Amino acid sequence: MTPRPDHEPARRGTLRRDAxxxxxxxxxxxxxxxxxxxxxxxFNEVAHHAGVGVGTVYRRFADxxxxxxxxxxxxLGELAEAARRAGEAERAWDGLELLLGSITELLVDNxxxxxxxxxxxxxxxxxxxxxxxxxxxxxxxxxxxxxxxLRDGVAGDDVMMILWLVTDLAQHSVQVRPRxxxxxxxxxxxxxxxxxxxxxxxxxxxxxxxxxxxxxxAGAPL
Amino acid sequence: MTPRPDHEPARRGTLRRDAxxxxxxxxxxxxxxxxxxxxxxxFNEVAHHAGVGVGTVYRRFADxxxxxxxxxxxxLGELAEAARRAGEAERAWDGLELLLGSITELLVDNxxxxxxxxxxxxxxxxxxxxxxxxxxxxxxxxxxxxxxxLRDGVAGDDVMMILWLVTDLAQHSVQVRPRxxxxxxxxxxxxxxxxxxxxxxxxxxxxxxxxxxxxxxAGAPL
DNA sequence: GAGAAGCGGATAGCGTGCATCCGCTTCAAC
DNA sequence: GTTGAAGCGGATGCACGCTATCCGCTTCTC
Numbered sequence: 001m002t003p004r005p006d007h008e009p010a011r012r013g014t015l016r017r018d019a020x021x022x023x024x025x026x027x028x029x030x031x032x033x034x035x036x037x038x039x040x041x042x043f044n045e046v047a048h049h050a051g052v053g054v055g056t057v058y059r060r061f062a063d064x065x066x067x068x069x070x071x072x073x074x075x076l077g078e079l080a081e082a083a084r085r086a087g088e089a090e091r092a093w094d095g096l097e098l099l100l101g102s103i104t105e106l107l108v109d110n111x112x113x114x115x116x117x118x119x120x121x122x123x124x125x126x127x128x129x130x131x132x133x134x135x136x137x138x139x140x141x142x143x144x145x146x147x148x149x150l151r152d153g154v155a156g157d158d159v160m161m162i163l164w165l166v167t168d169l170a171q172h173s174v175q176v177r178p179r180x181x182x183x184x185x186x187x188x189x190x191x192x193x194x195x196x197x198x199x200x201x202x203x204x205x206x207x208x209x210x211x212x213x214x215x216x217x218a219g220a221p222l
Numbered sequence: 223m224t225p226r227p228d229h230e231p232a233r234r235g236t237l238r239r240d241a242x243x244x245x246x247x248x249x250x251x252x253x254x255x256x257x258x259x260x261x262x263x264x265f266n267e268v269a270h271h272a273g274v275g276v277g278t279v280y281r282r283f284a285d286x287x288x289x290x291x292x293x294x295x296x297x298l299g300e301l302a303e304a305a306r307r308a309g310e311a312e313r314a315w316d317g318l319e320l321l322l323g324s325i326t327e328l329l330v331d332n333x334x335x336x337x338x339x340x341x342x343x344x345x346x347x348x349x350x351x352x353x354x355x356x357x358x359x360x361x362x363x364x365x366x367x368x369x370x371x372l373r374d375g376v377a378g379d380d381v382m383m384i385l386w387l388v389t390d391l392a393q394h395s396v397q398v399r400p401r402x403x404x405x406x407x408x409x410x411x412x413x414x415x416x417x418x419x420x421x422x423x424x425x426x427x428x429x430x431x432x433x434x435x436x437x438x439x440a441g442a443p444l
Numbered sequence: 445g446a447g448a449a450g451c452g453g454a455t456a457g458c459g460t461g462c463a464t465c466c467g468c469t470t471c472a473a474c
Numbered sequence: 475g476t477t478g479a480a481g482c483g484g485a486t487g488c489a490c491g492c493t494a495t496c497c498g499c500t501t502c503t504c
Contacts, residue, residue, distance in 0.1 A: 016471060016480060042461050053483030058463065119440040153423040157432040161406065164394075164439055165387055172386075184383065187413035188406075196418045201375040210379040217386055218341040238502060241450060264492055275452030280494065 023060050025050040030071040034112030038171070039068060039123075068116070069125050075113045076129045079106055083136040092143035093150070097189060099140065103133070103163065104185055108170040118164055154192050162188050172217040177209045245282050247272040252293040256334030260393070261290060261345075290338070291347050297335045298351045301328055305358040314365035315372070319411060321362065325355070325385065326407055330392040340386055376414050384410050394439040399431045 015023065029050035033041045046067070047054040061067040082102040089095030107114040116126045117133075137159055144150045166188070170181040183203040190197050205213075237245065251272035255263045265286070269276040283289040304324040311317030329336040338348045339355075359381055366372045388410070392403040405425040412419050427435075 018471070019481060022482085043463085044461070047483090054462090055464080055466095055483060056481080059481075064462090115440065118436060151420060151423070153426060155426055157427055157429060158405075160432055160436065161391070161427075164436065165391055165406065168390060168439075169383070169387055183380075184387065184410070187410055191409035191413045191418075194420075196413075196420075198373060198416075198418075201373070204375060204377055205379055205383075207379060210382055214340060214382065214386065217390075218337065238449060240502070244451085265494085266492075269452090276493090277452055277495080278450080281450075286493090 019060075022050070022052050022056055026052060026057055026060060026067075027070050030067050034068070034071050035075075035110040038111035039064075039115040043067075065123070065125065068112070068123070072110075072113060072116060072126065075106065075110050076116075076126050079103070079113065079117065080129050080132050082106060083133040087136040087139060089140075091149070092140045092147055093193070095140045096137075096144055099133075099137065100159065100162070100185065100189060104166050104170070104181065107163070107167045108174065108181055111167075111171055114167045114171075118160075118167070149194055151192050151194050158192065162192075173209075173213045176212045176216070177203070177205055179203055180205055180209070180213075241282075244272070244274050244278055248274060248279055248282060248289075249292050252289055256290070256293050257297075257332040260333035261286075261337040265289075287345070287347065290334070290345070294332075294335055294338060294348065297328065297332050298338075298348050301325065301335065301339065302351050302354050304328060305355040309358040309361060311362075313371070314362045314369055315415070317362045318359075318366055321355075321359065322381065322384070322407065322411060326388050326392070326403065329385070329389045330396065330403055333389075333393055336389050336393075340382075340389070371416055373414050373416050380414065384414075395431075395435045397438070398434045399425070399427055401425055402427055402431070402435075 026046065030041075030046050033046055033049055043057050043064070044054050047057045050057070057067070061070070083099060086095045086099035086102065089098060107117060116123045117130055138156055141150070141154075141156050141159070145154075162185070166181050166185045169184060173180045180203050183201055183205075186199070186202060190199075248268065252263075252268050255268055255271055265279050266276055268289070269279045272279070279289070283292070305321060308317045308321035308324065311320060329339060338345045339352055356378075360378050363372070363376075363378050363381070367376075384407070388403050388407045391406060395402045402425050405423055405427075408421070408424060412421075
């Protein structure tokens with residue numbers, strides 16, 4: 001028999017019953033792990049979490065890109081949908097707050113999504129979604145500027161940097177205080193606004209929590 | 223002969239002339255590399271950069287902690303000194319701005335220093351310095367609150383988180399736009415203030431730069 | 445010029461992650 | 475039931491990067 005390389009993908013639908021079931025398990029496991037810990041999670045771990053052997057994972061997915069695609073198709077859709085909704089806001093600034101709020105929430109709750117969305121195009125996947133979001137962002141930013149809600153000198157790229165900052169913070173703090181990132185998103189957004197808000201700050205952390213977060217951020221030092 | 227383990231430290235001053243010279247080279251190399259890229263730099267690289275073999279490094283420094291100590295003693299002093307100066311400010315808020323500004327600058331220009339200073343106590347070294355800075359910080363924060371300059375609900379720990387955020391940003395952007403971090407430090411500080419400043423934003427990045435920074439932030443993805 | 449002190453860098457050990465291979469199990473068509 | 479293809483598991487090999495050691499050779503110093 002031809003020892004067909006492990007990863008040759010039998011066309012979907014032609015799979016044996018048990019194989020189909022395993023494939024689903026794998027995708028679900030990947031979704032969970034990627035969401036929780038980002039795309040750095042390895043095949044071995046995905047396999048174990050799905051309750052199958054590594055071989056089985058490689059048999060269904062030629063490489064990581066393919067697995068990521070299967071695991072992130074849906075959340076990418078949500079991202080695009082969030083952008084669409086925000087684009088319809090009456091006042092552009094409200095749309096911006098809504099968009100930033102929902103994007104960060106999506107990215108924070110799914111760190112794998114964050115990796116592809118902010119990956120600077122490093123992952124081919126999802127580039128079109130990112131483009132769509134960026135378009136809405138630019139549109140809202142221009143309108144908000146015209147409506148006088150935007151602080152002088154704010155650039156579109158500032159929003160990009162803020163997304164990185166906030167989701168990076170979130171990555172280190174989710175386990176300790178899931179919504180802490182909102183506090184600093186609030187401060188940053190307030191700082192981009194022409195007339196500041198000064199609403200009471202949300203999500204005040206305890207000293208314990210801050211210490212724990214610092215330790216995580218520093219990584220296990222040696 | 224007793225094959226004295228490589229790293230047994232001959233007492234300083236008893237070193238042979240050439241050995242002394244090499245030791246200095248190593249410390250200088252470590253200072254440079256740690257400052258530029260943080261404490262993750264390995265012994266091998268330090269050795270190579272100093273123009274000596276790895277063995278020579280291990281002979282003088284029993285472990286990484288010892289080398290770090292030698293390389294960071296001076297910058298740690300600068301940190302303490304910056305805190306002292308800031309504590310003497312007339313108005314507490316000015317002291318805070320000064321302190322945050324100089325701390326971030328020191329930490330950004332020396333990423334190794336950042337690693338020990340923010341390391342959540344993971345590195346024994348420098349704990350006393352960090353304590354001293356924290357004391358000044360608390361003192362200024364209390365005074366600023368009393369003087370009515372601080373936004374309601376700002377906690378001392380917020381400053382800690384801001385230091386992490388800003389220096390983390392800096393870590394990914396120094397190579398591209400060395401002072402970009404000032405822009406977001408400005409926004410964040412503005413957000414902690416009772417009456418906002420709205421000074422024109424500094425250091426506007428180009429689209430090119432933002433893209434480059436994102437790519438670095440994402441790491442080389444695979 | 446002798447011997448202690450110092451040197452370099454090959455090498456071993458370790459941890460992590462990707463990818464493959466192959467003997468065994470399970471399915472499903474007959 | 476039988477049988478052969480499809481599928482399975484996970485040990486295994488490879489590559490990488492870092493720490494740490496060892497030992498034959500060189501250099502300094504008295």
